[in-house]
Amino acid sequence: MRLYGKDSLKARLDSIAAQHRLPHAILLYGERGTGKRVMANYIAKLFMCGAPPCDSCNTCSRIDANAHPDIIFVREKCGGKYNLSVDNKELVSMRKVMESIAIKPNDGEIKVYIFEDCDDMSPIIQNTLLKTIEEPAPFLRFIFTCENTQSILETIRSRVTEFEVPAPTVDDCTRCLVDRGEPADKSHELAEIMSGNIGKCIDVLSGAGDTAFMEAARKAAAAISRKDGFTAAAALSANTGRPEFAAVLGYLSDILRDALAVRCGASATSFGKTEAKALAEVYTEDRLMSMLDTIFEVSDDAIYNLNLSLTAAYITSKML
């Protein structure tokens, strides 16, 4: 298992594990695409194989193949989400998962529950986990992952040990893509566009993270910096369909956040660097913040259920 750009975190975890002090509940946090899942699998190896893991035993091979019966990816068991309230099927699946927690491991001595992307985990569900984390059976280990620790209840945070998953550099990311069989020049170019975010690069290469949506967001951002509301609205609604619209808005908010960073003296790092710099030259921090608010408002709001071109027009009218 190769970890890209994770040397310091790996060394730290290896040393803690070698002293048999690896905590039974761990929270990994870091930006989407930085490798939290790979890191969670690595920690599972530390729990189940040893420090450092051998990478060749039956346990390690099954973890690499995503096929270990005692490593449970809870979010997948819950149909991809666990953010809804009582009486819904996600909570029911969560209960089923929690009931299985009392059952001993299929093989070996350890069972690892991995709760990925806890940012949208509802407080009700977080609370149901509290007791389990606090007084676990000796064979249980828990790994949580999230982008932002603020979304996790204090009561949970006080019971887990937090580790930040560092973002890979462009070079780390390029190496990873080359190792996956991509041509070197293409890998470097993509790694640069994505500022080293391996997950986002893999999404693009697999067709999941569409370059079309990023292009639309860049076009909209450029139009906003020129105060051209018509072109901005057209770019936002060029891709039909609600998930596509949401993806473009997501990418636009990445560029706006980047523009804010530039205003605050940092350098632009997103795939829309040029557009972010242009926005930063035209708008103040306050204006950029209120543009981000508009995007959040639309994403949360009922207006989102209206016609998409109207929504795009509404967004640009509020921004400009």
Ligand SMILES: [Zn+2]
């Ligand atoms: Zn091993």
